[in-house]
Each structure stands twice: as structure tokens, then as C-alpha cells.
Amino acid sequence: MKSETNGIRKGLQNICRDAPILPILAVCLVISCIFVPNFASFYNIKVFFLQASDLLVVCCGVTFVVLNGGIDFSVTSVLSLGSVIGAYIMVFSPIASNPPMAIAVAIIAMLAVGAVVGLINGFAVAVLKMPSFIATLATQLAFSGVAVLFCSLVTEKTSITGLPDGFFILGGEGGYFMVPILIAVAAWTFCFWLLKYTRFGRSLYAVGVNPKTAYISGIPVKKVIMLIMFISGMMAALASVLSTARNQVGMPSLGDKLFISIMAAIIVGGTSTAGGFGGLKQTLLGVLFITLINNTMNLLGVDWYVITVIQGILILVSTMMGMVNGIGKRKTKMMVLEAKK
Amino acid sequence: MKNTALRLSGIEKSFSGVKVLHGINLSIGEGEICGLVGENGAGKSTLMNVIGGVISKDAGTMEVLGEAYSPVTPADAANAGIAFVHQELNLFTNLTVAENMFIEAFPVHMGKINYQKIRKTAQEKIKEYDLPVAPDMKIEALPAGIRQMIEISKALMKKPRILIFDEPTTSLSFKEKEKLFHTINGLKGNGITIIYISHILEDVFALCDTISVLRDGNIISTDNACDVTKGEIIQKMVGREMNQIYPAIEKSITDEIVFETKDIVWQNKVAGVSLTLKRGEIVGIYGLMGSGRTEFLRTAFGIEKPDSGEIIVHGERIKKQTPLQSIKKRIAFVTEDRHQEGLLLQKPIFENLSLVALPSLSGKAGVVNRKRERKLVEEAIENLKIKVSDPESQTAESLSGGNQQKVVFGKWVMNAPGIFFLDEPTRGVDIGAKFEIYTIIAEMAANGATILMVSSEMEELIGTCDRILVMKEGRITGEIGKEEFNQEAIIRLAL
Numbered sequence: 129m130k131s132e133t134n135g136i137r138k139g140l141q142n143i144c145r146d147a148p149i150l151p152i153l154a155v156c157l158v159i160s161c162i163f164v165p166n167f168a169s170f171y172n173i174k175v176f177f178l179q180a181s182d183l184l185v186v187c188c189g190v191t192f193v194v195l196n197g198g199i200d201f202s203v204t205s206v207l208s209l210g211s212v213i214g215a216y217i218m219v220f221s222p223i224a225s226n227p228p229m230a231i232a233v234a235i236i237a238m239l240a241v242g243a244v245v246g247l248i249n250g251f252a253v254a255v256l257k258m259p260s261f262i263a264t265l266a267t268q269l270a271f272s273g274v275a276v277l278f279c280s281l282v283t284e285k286t287s288i289t290g291l292p293d294g295f296f297i298l299g300g301e302g303g304y305f306m307v308p309i310l311i312a313v314a315a316w317t318f319c320f321w322l323l324k325y326t327r328f329g330r331s332l333y334a335v336g337v338n339p340k341t342a343y344i345s346g347i348p349v350k351k352v353i354m355l356i357m358f359i360s361g362m363m364a365a366l367a368s369v370l371s372t373a374r375n376q377v378g379m380p381s382l383g384d385k386l387f388i389s390i391m392a393a394i395i396v397g398g399t400s401t402a403g404g405f406g407g408l409k410q411t412l413l414g415v416l417f418i419t420l421i422n423n424t425m426n427l428l429g430v431d432w433y434v435i436t437v438i439q440g441i442l443i444l445v446s447t448m449m450g451m452v453n454g455i456g457k458r459k460t461k462m463m464v465l466e467a468k469k
Numbered sequence: 470m471k472n473t474a475l476r477l478s479g480i481e482k483s484f485s486g487v488k489v490l491h492g493i494n495l496s497i498g499e500g501e502i503c504g505l506v507g508e509n510g511a512g513k514s515t516l517m518n519v520i521g522g523v524i525s526k527d528a529g530t531m532e533v534l535g536e537a538y539s540p541v542t543p544a545d546a547a548n549a550g551i552a553f554v555h556q557e558l559n560l561f562t563n564l565t566v567a568e569n570m571f572i573e574a575f576p577v578h579m580g581k582i583n584y585q586k587i588r589k590t591a592q593e594k595i596k597e598y599d600l601p602v603a604p605d606m607k608i609e610a611l612p613a614g615i616r617q618m619i620e621i622s623k624a625l626m627k628k629p630r631i632l633i634f635d636e637p638t639t640s641l642s643f644k645e646k647e648k649l650f651h652t653i654n655g656l657k658g659n660g661i662t663i664i665y666i667s668h669i670l671e672d673v674f675a676l677c678d679t680i681s682v683l684r685d686g687n688i689i690s691t692d693n694a695c696d697v698t699k700g701e702i703i704q705k706m707v708g709r710e711m712n713q714i715y716p717a718i719e720k721s722i723t724d725e726i727v728f729e730t731k732d733i734v735w736q737n738k739v740a741g742v743s744l745t746l747k748r749g750e751i752v753g754i755y756g757l758m759g760s761g762r763t764e765f766l767r768t769a770f771g772i773e774k775p776d777s778g779e780i781i782v783h784g785e786r787i788k789k790q791t792p793l794q795s796i797k798k799r800i801a802f803v804t805e806d807r808h809q810e811g812l813l814l815q816k817p818i819f820e821n822l823s824l825v826a827l828p829s830l831s832g833k834a835g836v837v838n839r840k841r842e843r844k845l846v847e848e849a850i851e852n853l854k855i856k857v858s859d860p861e862s863q864t865a866e867s868l869s870g871g872n873q874q875k876v877v878f879g880k881w882v883m884n885a886p887g888i889f890f891l892d893e894p895t896r897g898v899d900i901g902a903k904f905e906i907y908t909i910i911a912e913m914a915a916n917g918a919t920i921l922m923v924s925s926e927m928e929e930l931i932g933t934c935d936r937i938l939v940m941k942e943g944r945i946t947g948e949i950g951k952e953e954f955n956q957e958a959i960i961r962l963a964l
Contacts, residue, residue: 325839327831334824337813344772344810345824345880346796404815 147410148449149397153417164424172427178300180419181312182371184412186386187393188319189363191411192356194394195323196336197403198253198260200357203364203390204383205271206245210238210368212279215288215378218295227292234295238372239365245271246361250354260357275380288378299373308370315366319359320408328355337404385432392439393418396446418442472534474499474631474662475520480529482515489515491686492529497679499534502653502663504677504694506670507706511899512686513666517633521553522546534630550630554621554637560608567591567604570623594622598652612759614645621652632656633664636897638672642757643960650676668899669926670699682706706900715932716908720915722749722935726784727919728800728888730769733778738764740943741778746888751910751920753930756940757963762923763805765940766890769921770802771795782888796825798888801881803874805892805923811877812865819860821876822846826883849879854905871902878909889913891922895929907933927956939963 160167186203193200214234217223223230245267252263279288297304298311323329331352334342343349364383371382397414399406418439425435473496480493489512497503507513518524520531522540531538533549540546560569567587576583591604600618608616617637624632634653638646653663653676667673673680674694681691682705689705728746733739738761746752756762768775771790780787782798792802804810813821823830823842830845831837846860853875857863865876874894881889894910895903910933914920924930930937931954939947939962947962949955 325836327827327835327837330820330823330827330837333816333820334813337816338809340810341813342824344770344792344802344804346793346828347824348793404813 147398147413149410149413149417149446153413153420156417156420160420160424164427166427167424172423174300174305176419176423177309178305178374179423180415181300181308182367182374183386183389183393183419184312184415185315185370186364186367187390187411187415188316188408189360190390191394191399191406191408192319192323192332193260193360194399194401195332195403195406196353196356197401198264198356199391199401200249200260200264200360200364201387202245202249202264202267202271203360203367204387205268205275206242206361206364207368207371207383207386208380209245209271209275209278210241210365211372211378211382212275212288212380213241213378214238214369214372215291216278216282218291219288219378220282224292227294231292231295235369238369239362241271242361242363242365242368243358244361245364246358247354249361250357253357254350254353272380272383279378279380286380289376291372291376291378295373296376297373298369299371299376301373301376308374311366311370315363316408316412319363322359323408328352332356333404388436388439388443389418389422392443395443395450398446398450400450401447472499473497473532474501474534475664476532477520478530480516480519480531481527482519482524483527489686490519490526493683493686493688495681495688495691497662497664499662500657500660501679502657502665502677504673504680505664505666505683506668506673506680506702507683511683511706513683514635515686516683517553517635517664517666520546520551520633547627547629550628552624552627552629552632554617554624554632554634560616560620560623562609563607565605565607566595566602566611566619569608569619570594570626572623594626598622599648614641617641617645618649618652621649625656629661631662631664633666635666636668637665638667638669642759643963644757646672668897670702673702674699703900716904716911718908718911718915720749720911722747727782728769728921729779729781731779731781733765733768733780734776735764735768735773736776738943739768739775742940742943742945744938744945746919746921748887748919749914749917750936751914751922751934753934753937754921754923754940755925755927755930755937755959755963756923757925760940760963761943762940763892765943766802766892766921766923770800770890772802796884796886799884799886800888800890801825801884801886803877803881803889803891803894805896807873807877812873814866815864817861818850818855818857818863818865818868818876819843819846821865822849822860822879822883825880829884845883849883853879853882853909855879869899869902871898871905874898874902874906875909878906882909882913887918889918889920889922891920893924894922895924895926903929927959931956931959 166172186207190200190203214237217234217237218230221230223233248267249260249264252258253260279286282288297307300308323332331342331347334345334347335349335352339349368382372378375382393414394411395401395414396417397406397410397412399410421438422435425438476496478494480490481488482490493516505513515524519526522543522545525541533551538549540549561572564572570591571587576586588604595602595604598618600615600622602611602615602619608619637649641649653665657663665673665677677694679691680694680697680702682689682702684706725748726745727748729744731743732741734741740761742765754762754765764773767773769780771792771794780790782800787794787798795802808814813824823846826845827837830842849855850857850860855875856872857868865873868876891910895906898906910920910922922930922934934951936948936950937954937959938945939949939959941963949958
């Protein structure tokens, strides 16, 4: 009997340590179901998961960067530029008359945008040793500028409409709503596997904790960082595909509002911005939580700027709690250490 | 009769139910130098933290110069006239010497720091302690020995009555050590009471009036330094006979040359070092601080790129040596700074151990074979006798110094290397663990590995090596074979 309660207590302790957001998420979910009108409707649940899919995909990539102690601002520009370029190919290019072909080429082009931006970031951070903060801020500014310019050059309007119907399947149009959700789950699973079971994932954590130790232990630090930035770009590009298909429009402002949600999801989930601690389980929970906030606030008709205030406060509070927790942990560790002495 | 400067009676302290201090009784006379020795884990740090007001005691009383003393914060300790010189240097490397000296209380005039004053006072202190620095020099540009002296002068600025040194000589050269001892004796002459904690018994004997041995949270004995021998102290520390602390393991050295350097030059630290290592050999490099021994070892492993010279491994000349290249050639490197470069401190022991072996544990696709990994980690823990309850959750940080060092050894051993570069392999490790590490080294050599080991502890080199190379000012100044080992001859080559 005693061991059983101990087991439960240990399990709860582990949850509180690894994923403090889980109980909060559960409580908020119950509250939303009861008090927010239309929240528990089939339509809204569908919308909820579709919203979560885009965010989850882009967050997976950024989690890699954050685990390495860095940050990637440029993901929002990948979303925007990918969206505009993809839409351009599907609407204005010579192959637009052949929708299946145009869709395929558009997707490849969008992923290529992610690859290019990711590689530039990787080169800047790994080889030129620029702080990722600066490097990705620069690429973010440059490529979101390109997205706006490109859009206004090819069309007079601020967005590109008239995308082929077939493309909307990727956005979950009609009965295909499982498609983007499954893509997101697959992307998350792949990233999870990469992080947990491969040499690359293990090296990533090591570099995130102590790059010097990692280098002396023979870990190709530069390659690892290159790959991290590349993956972040690619995941943002995939999110761009899903998001463009869901919104049914190519927009240079597609990623603009997303950054705060990305960072909120990762940090609230419990991944440390100092690098080395946390992971994709935490990010999954963080994404669900932030999507829940966004979704319910929308249903309640709360203004977007109020939502950003809430997200800002969430980031602040969870970072603070993380720090308190971290210090607390360190203290107990020191005591154990002392006890051994 | 001298007054008692510090009297401790019945000090007890437990951490989460584990009793660490079992009623410490100790009294130190004014103007005395008391050496405090004990293995890692004996309770020295806890005791010092209690005295320093960093942690509170559970029971017992303290008196400083006859007055009751019960500190709650480190500031209370400072007010009572107790100052510390810590092993880990607490200087701000990005600030200047003068700024560091005044960091705790800058003289301020209308909200502005009076730089003229601190520079002037710092200059006086520098003169007083004969330091080869200028007040405006940045700490990062100074060698460890001088940093230590600055740390001491900083502590002395508070005009303490009791000064506690925690392992002050680990990073000092011979000359700097002499100077330090001279300074400490001078302080004693001024009536300052000194508690001197060190692993290096020679220093304790050279310096201290009384020696107290701490073991398992008890003061085992307090003797006048002239009444005891080193052997007796060691025996008291470990509680067992330790006549022969160096293992004797049969091994053979072949003529096969496995590693060779020719005229390695690196910046102004290494000035043309050539050496050859044979299979099964344990070669020591002795040198004082600043002799370039560590820098040479780092260059040989590829952490630093040599400006000129050749590195030849198994007869093959290496063009661009990096740690990764060296690891592929089955070379291992145990760093002198395990916290910064050897371990992922906050990560579990499991992840620390498999770090180097990851490539060999994962196939072409890069997927780690968890089963094999677990097996190898278990083997390493068993072979190296690492004391750990759960390698997958316990962090490296939580281990004692000796066990941490064994984890560093373990991560290299898991990759089955043929050549080991060891930089101060027993620094900050207690005597029991030291013996285990010597045994590991000897066993590796007996199994055909080649070992190149840098150490500032001459005894350790004499005890473990087949031959010793002595370095001075970036060059090898001599080589001494096992038959001719002799402390005087070695130090003469190094000075």
C-alpha cells in the first residue's frame, strides 16, 4: 500500500519536474469545456487541432534551436516567404494551368525556402560564430521584407488568392481535416525520434549544455549547429505549407503574429532557454496549451492584443517558475553534495 | 598562554537526514596556523560553510576571540573578522585588478566611483605584496598564481582576524607557493589566525603549527606539526594503512612507437617539443606552472592548433589535428578542468559516459544502440568502481570529485583508446580515489595502452611513470628514467 502511494507520489513529482504544464493544461481544458460556449463542439475541436498542427510543426524545429541555447526569429519569415512563393507558383506561374504539377512544385519551392534560410542561419551561427539572436533577426528582417516586396511585385494586392482547390486538402478542407493533423503528428514523431534515439539528438543536448566538453569529446559541434538551424528552417517551411493551405491564401504577413505563440509554447512547455534541458514532449504540451488559450480567447471574442498580453505574462511567469525551480534544484543538489563530503 | 581565536564545540550538521558533522570540537589559538586535512567527503567544506555563515549549524556553539558567534549570513562572518580565500577563484575576469579589489565596497563620491582612489590604494597593495601587475590590468590576462595572490590581498583588505584558506596552492607554481607561504607567515607574525585546508600534505607540514585531521565528520586528532609524520597523518585521514599508495602492476613496454611529435610550437607557450611514446609506456611530464606542459598536451590532442611541427600517430603524419581526428585515432584526453571541459555537469552520468563512444555505438544512420550503450555504461561503472545509485537520473554534479574524475576516465575508456593524454588526473581528488585512479592508469598500460601524463605532483609521477620528461619555458629540459628518479634532479631541471 505504502509503496503504491509512493509510486503515485513519485509519478506526480516527475510530472511536476518534467512537465509542470500538464496539470495546468488539464484544468484549463476542463474549465474551457464547461464555461466557454461552443468550445466542446465538433467544429471547434477540429479548428483547435488544425490551429495546433501549424504551431506544433514550427515549434518542433525551434525547440531544437532553443535546446542548443539559441533562438530562431527567422522562422516567421520562412512562413511568410514560403507562403507567397508557393502561392505565386500555384496561381501565376506558367505551370499553374496544371494544378497537381503546380502544387507539387510549389511545395518543393516552399521547402526550398526553408532550406535556404536554414542554411544561411546555420552558416552564420556555426561557421561565422554569430549569436543566433543576431543572425536570425537579420535573416528574419531580410526575408520578410523580400516576401512583402515579392507579393507587391507580382500582384497589386497584399495577398495572393485563387489557389487550386486540391491544395486545400493539406489545410484540412472539408472531410480531409485529419491530413494536416497527421502530417503534424508525423513531423513531431520524427523530431522526437531524432532527438531521443540518434547520435545527432544526443550530441545536440551535449552541445546545449557545454559546447567545450562536447568539442573535446569529439562531437562535431559545427555540423550539429548547422543541422539544427537547417531543421528549424525546414520545419517552418512545412508549417508554411500547412498554414497557407488552411488559410487558402498566400500572405506575406502569415508568420507575423506567430512568433510570440512559438516562444510562448516552447517556454511554457518547460524547455529551458539556457539550452540543454527540455524537449519535444514539453513542446507538444506547450503547443496544446497556447492553442487552447488562443482558441478560447477567440471564442470569447477577446482582442488579439489582449491575447498577446496574456502570452507575454505566461512567458514571464513560466520563466520565473523555471528559475525558481532551477535554483531550488541546484540547492538540493548542493546539499546532497555537501552531505557526501 | 595564548588566547583562543576560534573555539568550536559540539558542532553538528545534517543534510536531509544524513549527518555530516558529528559534534566537532576544535580550538585554535590566536596567531596560530592550523592545518585542516581530510579526504574529500570528510566534512571540511561543510565545516567551513558553517563557520562562514553560508549554512546554519544544527547544534553546538562557536566562539570567536572569546565572544559567542552565531553567523546567519556570510556578512556576519566578515563582521566577526573571518575571511576566506577560496579554491575556486571569485574574481571577475572582465574587470581590472583594482576594480576586483574594491568590488565589495567601491569608494563612492556623489554616486561616482572614485577611480583615482581605488587605483592608488590598489597600487599600494600591489607593492605591499610584490605582485607583478598594474592596477589597470584585466584579470583575464593574468596567470592563476597571480590571481590567487590578488584574491588574498582582497581578503586582507577587510582586515580579518581569522583567515581561512581552502586549497590555495592547487594552481600555483613552486615560486608562487613559496611567496604565498612567506605571506602567510607574515600574517601570522601580525597576529592573524589562519586555518589552512589542503590536500597537499607537504605544504601543510611546511606551513602549519598544528594539524587537525577530519574524518567522516569527526575531528580525529589535533597534533603539533613537529610531533607527527606524514605517514601517520595519512593513516589517520583514511583510517587504514597506506604504506604503498602506488599500485605495482606487471607490464611490458614494446619498442613500437605509437605517438610522436616533432618540434611542436604553439604561440609563446610551447617552443619546440619533440617526444616519442612507446606502446605500454607511462610517461610523465613535470613542469612548473607556465612551463607549457598543459598547452603542449592540448596541442598534441588537437584542441589548439600548433603553429609548426609534426604530430605522428602510428607512423602516420596528421595534417589537421582536431579532437575528433584524435578520437578516431583512439587517443583520449582527460582534461585538468573537468567542470568546464570534462563533464556535462547537469546531465546524468549515463549521458556523460557515452558521450565519446556515441559514434561507435551508432551505425551509419546515426541511431544509437541503446542496449549496447547501457551495457557499456554498466561495464564502465563497474570497472572503474564509480559510486552511483542510478546513472540515468543522477547528475554528474552530484558526485564527489573522485567519482566525477572517474566518470571522465570512463567516457574515454568506453571508446577503448590506445593512447591516453592525462592532464592532472588526480587534481581535487581525495587519497582513496587517487589510489584507484593510479590503479586504473597502471591497468590500462598493462593492457597495452600508452599514457602521457602531466602532473604538478612530483610524487605522483615518480610513483606511476616509467620515465619523466621535465619541461621549462615551453621546452623539454631533460628526461629521467625510472632507475634514476630523484626529486632533486627533477626540480633542478624544472627551475
